[in-house]
Amino acid sequence: MHLAELNIAHMRAPIGSPELADFVDALEPINALADAAPGFVWRLKEDPNQPRLTVKHDFGDHLLVNFSIWESLDALWNYVYKTHHLDFLRRRREWFKRMAEPTMVMWWIPEGYIPSVAEAMERLERLKAEGPSPMAFTYKDSYSSEEALAFMNAPLTKSESGVVTSRNS
């Protein structure tokens, strides 16, 4: 299975403003670093020919959306925290607002499948609503693909309130 990862960020200023200039300048080299990273599978691009463009979506003007697919948790980790990408993460407060809610979610997908942005946002909502689970998790509480499969294949159970809960959304 492959790992899908969505992260969102609330920009402090519009994408074309001077406050965001360093961030926009970094988009091309940082995305190139991702594309070349071991275990990288796919990344949502607005336009493959315009590496400085951010992804357009319907979830708010100040919201930046990053959506990618990786071979493993380690592959994503090594790109995010074990390359010069870390230098840009350290500067995130210059460009993005601090958020009390989770801004990043991961989940396992069948190889070759590419979820929609809407589906990815649903996973984030699920993480916010229910906390980490094999269906939507974080690095701090991560699950293996085996755990996710076992969770999805488990028979439906009745919760204590007697309501049948669906495990697979």
Added chain:
Amino acid sequence: MSDDLGALTQLHDPVRRALYEFVARHGGDVGRGEAAEAAGISRTLAAFHLDKLVEAGLLEARFKSPEKKGPGSGRPAKVYRRAPNERTVSLPPRDYAALASVLADAVDLLGGEEQAEKAARAAGVRLGKRAVQKHAAGKSRKALAVLDVLEDRGYEPRVEGPCIRLRNCPFHVLAKEHPVLVCSMNLALCQGLLEGIGDEPSKASMDPRPDECCVVVSKTNGR
């Protein structure tokens, strides 16, 4: 529950301890012959002790296929490397990691990254100064080398070209939970250490690599 004390008592034997330290220091796979030579013992004895260390969970073993393929290339060689899991023994019991994790959460909630880095820098300066004092009290009065200080702090430094790379992250568990905060604090701490021993703080910079510390230290100024 893992028997950390039991595992560590395996290091009581001086030969076994020498073998463990050699493998740990090496940083990668070590063959039996190499380890035997380093410890000045026979290959058979080295193999016995190395396998005991694997049993105790202090080392990991695997078989490495010979580089040359085909007839005459021999059997796969057994190689050893340090096991990644941590062993801690504290008497009486102490649990600083759990508290550090909670404090890191608090920094996060407060948005106090900058202050945390400031505190880390100051802590680094104090540790550096203390290292100089300790060193000055000893027999040698020559300037304390950056390498020695980094070694004392558990970074496992090794010289690589114009840089000192740090093989071990002393804050590994926390860095896994709060990578951006902990790596930033670690850089500030290293810069403080350099300042404390009277060296140039900007020699320490961020250069993360998989399975290593995120900081690299330049041997010369103006990297």
